[in-house]
Amino acid sequence: MSVHIGAKPGEIADKILLPGDPLRAKYIAENFLEDATCYNEVRGMYGYTGTYKGERISVQGTGMGVPSISIYINELMESYDVKKLIRVGTCGALQKDVQVRDVILASTSTTDSQMNRMVFDHIDFAPTADFSLLKTAYDAGVDKGLNLRVGNVFTSDSFYRDNAMDLFNLLAKYNVLAVEMETTALYTLAAKYNRQALSVLTVSDHILTGEETSSEERQTTFNDMIEVALEAAIED
Ligand SMILES: O=P(O)(O)O[C@H]1O[C@H](CO)[C@@H](O)[C@H]1O
Numbered sequence: 366m367s368v369h370i371g372a373k374p375g376e377i378a379d380k381i382l383l384p385g386d387p388l389r390a391k392y393i394a395e396n397f398l399e400d401a402t403c404y405n406e407v408r409g410m411y412g413y414t415g416t417y418k419g420e421r422i423s424v425q426g427t428g429m430g431v432p433s434i435s436i437y438i439n440e441l442m443e444s445y446d447v448k449k450l451i452r453v454g455t456c457g458a459l460q461k462d463v464q465v466r467d468v469i470l471a472s473t474s475t476t477d478s479q480m481n482r483m484v485f486d487h488i489d490f491a492p493t494a495d496f497s498l499l500k501t502a503y504d505a506g507v508d509k510g511l512n513l514r515v516g517n518v519f520t521s522d523s524f525y526r527d528n529a530m531d532l533f534n535l536l537a538k539y540n541v542l543a544v545e546m547e548t549t550a551l552y553t554l555a556a557k558y559n560r561q562a563l564s565v566l567t568v569s570d571h572i573l574t575g576e577e578t579s580s581e582e583r584q585t586t587f588n589d590m591i592e593v594a595l596e597a598a599i600e601d
C-alpha cells in the first residue's frame with residue numbers, strides 16, 4: 366500500500382491508463398479489459414487491473430489538476446514501479462480547426478502551474494511525450510481513421526478563471542491546440558523517474574464556439590481515445 370493507493374505489491378501492472386475521472390477508470394475496466402479486478406477504492410479513486418489482448422494492464426483514476434495527478438503518478442512509480450503511463454482525458458479546443466470529438470496526442474505541454482518553477486527556478490523545463498508511445502498511438506489512430514491532432518496543450522491550474530479569453534487567444538496564436546489540467550505533471554514526473562508517458566485527449570468542448578459533446582457522443586469518442594491508448598500501452 367502507498368498513502369493514496371490500496372493495492373498490494375504486484376497488483377498493479379507496469380502499464381497503466383490514467384483518466385481524471387475515476388468512473389472513467391471503471392468504464393474502461395468493465396468495457397475494455399478482461400478479468401478486471403478492483404485494487405483501489407481509497408478516496409473513491411478507483412483502480413483496476415485486467416488484460417487487453419492478453420497483456421496485463423491497469424487503469425487508475427487521478428482526479429483533476431496537477432496536485433492530484435502528481436500524487437498518483439509519484440506513488441505508481443515509486444511504490445508500484447509502473448513504467449508506461451498514458452493519460453486518457455478530456456480537453457477544450459483552442460483552435461478553429463480543432464473539432465469537438467477530435468483526438469489530440471499531446472507532444473508537449475505549456476503550463477501556468479508552479480510545479481516546475483519550484484524545481485527548476487528560472488529555467489523553463491519543456492515537458493515532452495515519449496516518442497515511441499506517441500508514434501504507436503498516432504499509427505493506431507490513423508489505422509482507425511481518426512481525425513488525430515498532435516501538438517502542444519495548455520495544462521491549466523484553473524478550470525474557471527477571470528478574463529480567460531485573453532490568455533486562450535494568446536495561447537491559440539502560439540499554436541496551442543487545447544486546454545486541460547494534468548499533462549505537464551505527467552510528462553515532468555515521467556522524465557524525473559525515466560518512465561514513458563503520453564497524454565491522449567478527446568476534445569469534449571470548444572472554447573471558441575461553445576460547442577459541447579452530448580453524453581452519448583462523449584462515450585463513442587472516448588472509446589476511440591481508449592483504444593488508441595490501449596494499443597500504445599501494449600506495444601513493446
Ligand atoms: O476528463 P479529465 O481526464 O478529468 O480531464 C479534464 O477534465 C477535468 C476538468 O473538467 C480536468 O481534469 C481536465 O484535465
Ligand SMILES: O=c1cc[nH]c(=O)[nH]1
Pocket residue numbers: 455456457458521524544545546569570572
Ligand atoms: O474546457 C475544458 C474541457 C476539459 N478540460 C478542461 O480543463 N477544460
